[in-house]
Amino acid sequence: MLQQLDEEDRLGTLTDDILLSILGRVSSRMAARTTVLSTRWTHLPWLLPELSINVKDFLSAPCADHIKANDMEQAMASLTKATRSLLDKQEREFSISSLHLNLYLISNFLCEVGQLIGDAIDSGLLKDSDLTILDEMEALDCSEEELQQRAQDIDAFFTAYPSVFLCLTKLSLKNIGFDKLDMHHVLFDSCKQLKHLTLYHCDTGSFSLFKIDAPGSKLRVLEIESCRFLRIDLVCLPKLEKFLCRTWVSQVAPLTFGFVPSLGELVLSNPSDCDQRLFRLSELLHGVTGIHTLTLDFQGETLWLQPEMKELRITFNQLRKLSVCGIFVEFDISWTTAFLVAARSIEMLHIEVWEHTCDVGEARPDIFHDRRNPQWEMHVDSISENMLLKELEFAGFKSLEQQFAFIRSILERSPNLQKIVLRDEEQCDDCDALKVPRPSRFPRKKDEQEMVVKRIRDGMFSPEIYFYE
Template sequence: MGKRDRDDRLSSLPDDILVNILDRLNARDAARTSILSRRWSQLSSKLSQLIINARDFLPEGLSSDNMSGDDLVRVNAAAVEATKSLLTRRNPGEHTIRLLSTAFYLRDDVPISVGHAVGNAMATHKVEKAEFTVLTEKQHLQCTLDDTVNYGAQFVSFFNECLDAFSGLTRLYLENLTFAESDMVSNILVACKQLKYLGFLNCETESWMTLQVEHAQLSELSFVDCCFGEVELKWLPRLSRVKFVIWRVYKDLPLSFGHVPLLEAVTLVNVALSWHKMVKLSTLLSETSVQELHLGFKCEKIWVQPERLTKRQASAFQRLRIVNLDCIPEGYDLTWTMFILEAAPSLEEFYMTVMDHPCEMEMNKRRRRKASYSKRKGVEWESPTPNFVHHHLTKLIIFCFESSMVSHVRRVIKAAVNLKDVYLYDRLTCHNCEHLERLKPNTFPLSKKHRCSMRALLTQGLHSHARIRFLSIDGIHDEHADMILF
């Protein structure tokens, strides 16, 4: 009797509330509710969000890292069936699809089946956002050149067969593809006229030529470990965010900005070798109005060139509000980071992570020499205005703080006269590094007495009202956690 009462209570809710509940489920669970009753079957045809991810159909206890070829075929087939089932039971034009997101593996005819289903939905329903996440059977680091060439050919066939679906996409993510045609990326941009986000992981063209990117709608671009030749963001009037990660085969950063009037956030990450040229940020950002800058060094050589700026060069930094320097190698002078503070008068938040990752780094000395890793990773810089004053910085956040950084923190506190908060975090936890011996002992102040003495040392002789906090990673603030790139 109690169970029936609970069922009646749920059934008494109006349709719009039940649909809202179903919208919060993944496609697999939402589709299952259709068997409960005729009413529930009708409700699933009114969903405003259809998020269908092949990985959601994995059996319990199985992950995408350890599934077999047969498992992949099964989950892919389930994703196709869910896509068709959820779309075919809808009445054309009756309910708007606010989000139609599909993630599937590039295998057999599954992409084409999904593409046709999505294309038909676009023709018969109002679809506000449509997304393709195209996955490959092998992970990035497992792929050979033959694998990526094969995946690239499969994607091209899928693309050519489903142009109607691609023309309505607002988000497209691609991984592990080698394109035989150098203009394939341009073809994608031409076909996907509604695209807002475009992301590539481990993608390239066989002949590296200059890629000139022009698109009226794109607001976010991501290139991770890709080889497309020089990437010129030539005309992107709505672009707001760019991520460019790893350019290991190029001496110079193969990225330049043209007409990007709304660009706000730039993320650059590289494992710099001895022959990589330093990047002058004033040159790269000279035609932009960037407000957030995220730079990652992967525990290797600092690849940013500290600059003594002319008035014209300084314009590139005028609107910077947030700077995040990630995975700065341990054991080197941090004075060079002050050039950013001096160059960016509007800077409000300054993040730094100083940490070595043995799990990611090449530790073998012979292999390091052979691959031309730098022996010295730091960079020297002396401020032309050692007594400069900064008026807008309010937050300094350092992850993996060590006692050796005291002088640098004092330098920032002295310069930033309106600094309000200094967050000094203990060493970050890397699960892959946990079983490895630390390269250096941890000198973070753990005891209350040690913290009090270090706090006094940080502010001795300085007239600052900044509140200094020593925090463990367990107590990390949400907004700070979002800034950790690794």
């Protein structure tokens, strides 16, 4: 008893700001539990300016491979109870600046949560919110009927609680089929405050065309992954700053850009198939001149990009950071120097080589096609220099001869290169599951690293070189 009082006295010496900072770093479920630690904590959850309520925090076994429907329903019941408590106007002294809500699309609970959020918005208690609709099903396991039903449920939810829709600043959807609904109206015409939109396996059917023409939109970040669009035409998104497009189905360039004057960061990530045609970045990015950060990820498969130099100079006029990832370890990497010629403004270059145990030899899935190393003839002027490049990061470094040659060629073209970071590759979960030991070729020992430094500098260069496992 004395020990409990002593602990309570020590907690009592902390200010509300410090205690709220602690609570802001834990889940809402954990924050609610802290009220029993001490009378000093009792009122604190209702003082948090931001609330984050995630249904997965209420699962009995959140790390299970297969979450049962009954477990999801119980978790949603607990989430609903927690939401009701934390949005209680009688308990709260101050308004909530933002609510981050992750939940399952279970209609009866969704209705109650929608009512609670709608009332909080209408009363002025809640200013803005972001919503993530989760789904435990894999995309390939969803039938067209299930995808379309989920779209109907989403539409019904926002129709019933329009305040929730109008208040959304961030929305993330998974496994939604808008075949029978106006996807543009639901996501862009109605969400007036939306700034961040993420779509995972959401579309209007296989190989459909999606045009986004939203001159009044406030959208700044758009993430599209594993959607089955033939092409996405960004006709008008004046506030868009960052666009991520991952794993498309089209065999040609998956995008066209119209009026996107604020676009500065672009991520293109896709494993190609044998029928996919090469496309030109200069054509895809026609009219886009403000890109400062570009990531190209080939995910260890055949390269789908046609190298260019002069054609990209206007497009890359402001490019500062370039990441070229997922280059299969046996492929040539010298072609990436073409970017240094095209973009004289690059300050940071990131190269990532791909070699996964789960993806080579007998472990490679049968549905994957054979990789083809493109035979590109590059005519790069040997005296072309990039005066602004200051840092080179090489992930998946293995002390291969072609890698040393590549790094030295970068040094020759970059007189102001000051820092080289060499990183080991990251093993994925599938690699770990194979439990097949593979000797690492990354230099870990001091004498190995000293040899690498000597070979890179070659008595001619003097960059700082760092090793990270």
